[in-house]
Amino acid sequence: xxxxxxxxxxxVGDWFETLVDWLLDTLGWLFTAIRAVVGTAVDVVETALTxxxxxxxxxxxxxxxxxxxxxxxxxxxxxxTFFLLESMGRFPxxxxxxxxxxxxxxxxxxxxxxxxxxxxxxxxxxxxIKPVLDFMQTMPSFVYLLLAITFFRIGRVPGVMSALxxxxxxxxxxTELGIRQVDKEVVEAANAFGARPREVLTGxxxxxxxxSIMAGxxxxxxxxxxxxxxxxxxxxxGLGATVVRAxxxxxIGMGIEGGLGIVILAIYLDRVTAAFxxxxxxxxxxxSVGTDEQSLSAGExxxxxxxxxxxxxxxxxDRPTTTS
Amino acid sequence: MTKLRVRGLTKVFGxxxxxxxxxMEQGYQRPEILERTGQxxxxxxxxxxxxxxxxxxxxxxxxSGKSTVIRMLNRLIEPTAGTIExxxxxxxxxxxxxxxxxxxxxxxxxxxxxxxxxHRTVGENAAYGLKVQGVxxxxxxxxxxxxxxxxxxxxxxDAYPHEMSGGMQQRVGLAxxxxxxxxxxxxxxxxxxxxxLIRRDMQDLLAELQSGLDRTIVFITHDLNxxxxxxxxxxxxxxxxxxxxxxxxxxxxxxxxxxxxxxxxDVDRSRVLTAEQVMRAPRRTYRPSDSPREVLEWLDExxxxxxxxxxxxxxxxxxxxxxxxxKGIRDGVTRVGDLVIEDYASAGPDTLLSDLAAIAxxxxxxxxxxxxxxxxxxxxxxxxxLGALSNEEVPANA
Numbered sequence: 001x002x003x004x005x006x007x008x009x010x011x012v013g014d015w016f017e018t019l020v021d022w023l024l025d026t027l028g029w030l031f032t033a034i035r036a037v038v039g040t041a042v043d044v045v046e047t048a049l050t051x052x053x054x055x056x057x058x059x060x061x062x063x064x065x066x067x068x069x070x071x072x073x074x075x076x077x078x079x080x081t082f083f084l085l086e087s088m089g090r091f092p093x094x095x096x097x098x099x100x101x102x103x104x105x106x107x108x109x110x111x112x113x114x115x116x117x118x119x120x121x122x123x124x125x126x127x128x129i130k131p132v133l134d135f136m137q138t139m140p141s142f143v144y145l146l147l148a149i150t151f152f153r154i155g156r157v158p159g160v161m162s163a164l165x166x167x168x169x170x171x172x173x174x175t176e177l178g179i180r181q182v183d184k185e186v187v188e189a190a191n192a193f194g195a196r197p198r199e200v201l202t203g204x205x206x207x208x209x210x211x212s213i214m215a216g217x218x219x220x221x222x223x224x225x226x227x228x229x230x231x232x233x234x235x236x237x238g239l240g241a242t243v244v245r246a247x248x249x250x251x252i253g254m255g256i257e258g259g260l261g262i263v264i265l266a267i268y269l270d271r272v273t274a275a276f277x278x279x280x281x282x283x284x285x286x287x288s289v290g291t292d293e294q295s296l297s298a299g300e301x302x303x304x305x306x307x308x309x310x311x312x313x314x315x316x317x318d319r320p321t322t323t324s
Numbered sequence: 325m326t327k328l329r330v331r332g333l334t335k336v337f338g339x340x341x342x343x344x345x346x347x348m349e350q351g352y353q354r355p356e357i358l359e360r361t362g363q364x365x366x367x368x369x370x371x372x373x374x375x376x377x378x379x380x381x382x383x384x385x386x387x388s389g390k391s392t393v394i395r396m397l398n399r400l401i402e403p404t405a406g407t408i409e410x411x412x413x414x415x416x417x418x419x420x421x422x423x424x425x426x427x428x429x430x431x432x433x434x435x436x437x438x439x440x441x442x443h444r445t446v447g448e449n450a451a452y453g454l455k456v457q458g459v460x461x462x463x464x465x466x467x468x469x470x471x472x473x474x475x476x477x478x479x480x481x482d483a484y485p486h487e488m489s490g491g492m493q494q495r496v497g498l499a500x501x502x503x504x505x506x507x508x509x510x511x512x513x514x515x516x517x518x519x520x521l522i523r524r525d526m527q528d529l530l531a532e533l534q535s536g537l538d539r540t541i542v543f544i545t546h547d548l549n550x551x552x553x554x555x556x557x558x559x560x561x562x563x564x565x566x567x568x569x570x571x572x573x574x575x576x577x578x579x580x581x582x583x584x585x586x587x588x589x590d591v592d593r594s595r596v597l598t599a600e601q602v603m604r605a606p607r608r609t610y611r612p613s614d615s616p617r618e619v620l621e622w623l624d625e626x627x628x629x630x631x632x633x634x635x636x637x638x639x640x641x642x643x644x645x646x647x648x649x650x651k652g653i654r655d656g657v658t659r660v661g662d663l664v665i666e667d668y669a670s671a672g673p674d675t676l677l678s679d680l681a682a683i684a685x686x687x688x689x690x691x692x693x694x695x696x697x698x699x700x701x702x703x704x705x706x707x708x709x710l711g712a713l714s715n716e717e718v719p720a721n722a
Contacts, residue, residue, distance in 0.1 A: 188400055189439035193453040193504070194427035207443045 020150055031151045038103065038157045046099035054091045058082045061268070068275040074268075081264040090239065090261045097228055097238030097265060100156060104163035104224040109217055112168045116175025116216075117201065126176060133169040141166050141227055145234045159231030159240075167223035171216045178212025179205045214277025221269050229262055239265070327540045328397070328508065330372040333406035335392050335564075338363030341404045354563045366392045368564040370406070376507075377538040381555030383545055389564035390544045394510050397542065398431045399423055410508070428457045432501040436513040438493045440485040446472065446496050447481035453504035471503035472496070474533060491522035495529070502537075511543045515550065527553055548587060552576075552596040560584055572596050594713055599680055599693045600673035602712040603702030606690070609634050612641055612661020619660050620649040630689040633664050638699040643668050643689055670694045673701060677713055684709055 024031070049057065061082055065075040085091045119126040144165050148158030182205050190200045206213070232240025239261045246255035336344040344363035347356070354365045367389040374380045384390045395401040397408060399415065408415040410430060418426055432453055440449050448455075451468035459467070465481075472478050475495040485493050494514060501509050515523045531554060534541065545551050551558045552572040560567040560575065560583075568580035576596055579585035607626070610619050610633045623631060623646050630645040642664025652663040669683045670692045683691055690703035 183437070183439065185435050185437050185439035186441060188395075189433065189435055189441075189500075190452070190456075191400060192398055192427060192431075192433040192510075193456050193500075194424040194429075195456045196424065199456065204441060208441075 020147070024151070034161070035152050035157045038107075038152075038160050039155075041103050042099055042156045042160060045102050046096055049095040049099055050092055054086045057091075057095070058086065065268070065272060068272045074271050074275070078268055081268070085261055085264060088257050088261070090242065090257055093237070093239045093242050093258070094261050094265055097225070097240065097262070100159050100163065100228040100231070100236060100238060101221060101225050101265075101269070104160045104167060104228065105217070105221050107160070107164050108168040108171050108220045108224065111164075112171025112216070112220065113175050113213065116172040116213075117179065117206075119172065119176040120179035120205075129172065133172055136165055137169045141230050142233075144227070145231060148231075149234045154235035156231075156236050158234050159228050159236030162231060162234075163224035163227035166227040167220045170219035170223065171213075174212045174216030174219070175209065178209030178216075181212065182208045211277055214273065218270060218273040218277060221273055222266065225262070225266055225269065325376045326373045327376040327378075327410065328372070328374040328542070329407075329409040330370060330374075330397070331407045331409075333367060333370040333372075333393065333396055333408065334365075334404050335367040335389070335396060335401060336363050336404045337366055345405060366564055367396065370561075370564075370566055372559060372566075372569075374540060374542060375556075376540055378556045379534055379541045379543060379554055381543045381545060381551040381558045382561060383548060383551040383555075383558055384561035385546055387563070388561040390546075390561050391512055392564075393561070394512050394542060394544050397508075397510060398427055398433060428453065428504065430506050431508045431510060432504050432506040433510040433512065434494070434497045434501045434514045437517055438485070438490070438497045440493055440496055440500075442485055444484075445481065446477065446483050446485065446488070449485065449496050450481075450499040450503050452500055453506075457504070467503055468499070471499040474502060475499045475529065489522075490518050491526060494518060494526060498526075498530070498533075502533075502539075507540055509539050509541045511541060513544050513546065516545065516547065523550070530554060548591045549595065552591060560587065573598060573601050577601060594678035594681065595676055597677045597712055598673060599671045599675045599677070599691070599704055600701075602677065602680075602708050603673075603693045603704045604708065606632060606692075606700065606703045609700070610644065610660055611636070612659055612664075614660045616644070616649045616652050616657055616660045616663055619644050620646060620653065623649070628689075630667075632668075632689075632692060632700065632703075633660055634700060637697075640668070640670070640692055640694070640698070640700055642666050645689075668692060671704070672696075677709065680704055680709055681713070 052060075058079060062075045062079045065078045066072075068074070082091070085094050115129065119129050141162065144162035145158060148162040148165075152158040152161055186208070187200060187204060190204045195203065228236065228238065229240035229243065232238065232242070232244040235241075239258050242258035242261070243255060245251070246253075246258055334345065334348065338344065338361070340361060340363055343361045344357050344365050347360065348365060348368055352360075354368070357363060357365045370389075370393060372380075382390045382393055392401055396403045396406075397415070399418075403416055406416065410426070413426075415423070415426060441452065444452070447465060447468045450471050451459075451464040454464045454467055469478055469481055472481060472495075475498050477492060477495050477499065480488070480492070485496060488496070494517075497514070501511075515526045518526060527550060530541075543551075543554060555572060557569060557571055558575055559569045560580075562583055568575055568584050570578075573596060575584060576588050576591065576593060579588055608622065608631060610631060612633055612635065614633075619631060623629070623644075628646075630643045633641045633644050635641050641661060643666070644660050644664050645667065648663050648665060649660070652660075657663055667687070668689055668691075669687055671680055671683060671694070673693055673695065675693075680691060684704075684706050690705040691709075692703050693701045695701050
């Protein structure tokens with residue numbers, strides 16, 4: 001322990017080591033199970049991506065770009081840059097990285113969106129989740145990798161798990177934000193016609209929060225890509241490993257190739273997911289409907305099924321103008 | 325017949341509503357309760373009896389609690405206390421499932437900012453209530469089109485709300501409210517976000533629809549002219565309490581207190597008051613058999629130009645005008661009935677003062693107010709008309 005001027009010395013690091021040891025002892029079976037499931041998932045995705053000839057894959061990626069953007073810019077970019085990847089011999093590594101990103105993203109979305117929905121319906125959950133998300137986002141990513149390696153040993157699984165933790169917060173935040181931003185009167189309207197809570201959520205709130213949620217998914221993908229690259233340090237295969245090898249061997253050429261591959265992948269994933277998020281932009285979101293002078297302060301209360309305390313809400317939000 | 329009976333409806337916003345309720349029962353008002361407990365008494369002990377087929381307007385300024393009242397009727401806001409009885413069923417006691425059924429079948433709602441679903445077409449918006457009820461797609465569409473036709477948008481089923489103007493969007497909102505054929509339509513300041521001209525159109529549309537539909541409508545507004553135009557009866561709210569309930573003319577004629585009086589002082593009286601409210605009994609009428617000389621003497625004395633001659637059914641035969649009487653007496657006519665002319669224009673008891681003014685401009689004799697059988701109910705002399713329009717106390721004999 002370093003000497004300190006504080007009155008009390010708190011061996012926080014020691015405590016956590018003890019905690020980690022305890023977790024490994026008692027929940028070892030859980031970590032083994034997660035390791036098996038996630039490892040298998042990555043295997044399956046990687047096999048699917050690397051199984052076919054790279055040229056088939058390039059065509060598929062290009063088609064996906066066409067479907068997403070309905071223009072020719074991104075598809076041309078995709079065809080050229082993915083062909084470049086293949087020519088550099090970095091295509092397999094790129095697919096390994098993509099497999100890690102996809103698995104981490106799917107997990108982050110599966111966990112993050114429901115959490116975001118929950119937080120949007122309950123003030124308590126929202127308040128409780130916020131510091132946890134802040135913690136997850138600001139803790140240096142290397143620390144996650146360290147923890148993940150402790151629990152899941154080296155390889156792809158710690159890469160996926162650290163990426164999952166690092167990338168999940170935007171999915172939660174932007175889902176919550178998106179749902180909360182849906183015009184209160186529109187939600188009231190659904191309730192006023194006797195819709196069930198589930199119908200309000202799936203038929204009104206989620207569709208109107210779609211742009212925000214998709215922005216969250218986009219960020220999840222970008223963050224997990226960055227984390228998966230760092231996971232190269234922990235033995236995760238792919239472009240991250242290429243870069244790590246280049247750095248340790250001072251191999252500039254390999255470093256540039258690996259780095260370029262990551263940039264190409266990042267641009268592709270960003271543009272494609274952003275395009276899916278914008279789809280249907282002709283239909284406006286709830287906020288822009290109606291007259292411009294409309295304010296969003298109209299509502300006063302939540303539907304009876306929400307878990308928030310509607311009374312506190314009403315007081316907090318619009319005490320001075322209780323009505324109209 | 326009372327359709328919706330509300331008793332003691334109260335809403336306290338805050339974490340300790342009981343304390344606020346206690347103070348309310350001791351007669352404290354909103355500001356004191358807020359100061360002493362931190363609880364906001366939004367609606368206090370409101371009693372309403374809304375009749376079937378009535379367009380009932382709840383009017384108040386912002387903060388009066390009117391939006392809270394209407395949202396408690398379908399429990400978008402849970403009442404803190406009080407009962408709401410619809411067709412003998414207590415809405416306040418319904419289970420969540422019962423409440424949903426009530427909202428689906430008995431009460432629909434139209435919102436201030438339209439609250440259309442921007443990701444659904446106009447037709448899907450109009451059909452939303454039916455969809456929630458589980459009505460099949462074909463029937464849903466047919467009934468949505470029907471509802472859209474009643475608001476003049478039958479051809480815009482497949483448009484999206486954002487492609488429409490505000491007025492048209494609110495027509496869709498109205499169609500959505502009508503499509504479920506609920507008995508009660510709640511309208512929360514439906515026209516206040518619209519331009520004045522469009523607002524007028526929508527008011528006309530609603531009045532026209534209502535004459536054919538006979539729904540029970542609870543209509544919220546802060547605009548007294550709108551309340552007077554549309555409402556069968558008006559409830560004035562202030563600080564969450566009912567100040568006065570009555571027809572528009574009743575409220576203008578007899579404001580319950582200074583607050584209502586100030587409120588109605590700038591209302592366009594000519595569009596609210598009717599002939600019935602300003603007419604008085606005619607000073608004198610004559611029978612056809614009366615002598616022209618007698619009539620002329622009376623006119624001379626009163627400095628009037630003419631007087632009505634009635635038959636024995638109290639129907640007007642015509643006006644006996646001084647110039648004609650003089651001529652008739654010279655010619656030896658003995659029955660005033662033979663000298664009357666039809667130089668007058670009559671009004672009904674419901675004729676608005678604005679229309680009376682137009683008539684009065686062309687006639688010198690007081691305007692007669694006739695019932696449906698043509699019997700004379702009273703007359704409106706110009707002095708009374710002008711006095712009523714200017715909100716001055718008119719001497720009874722004017």
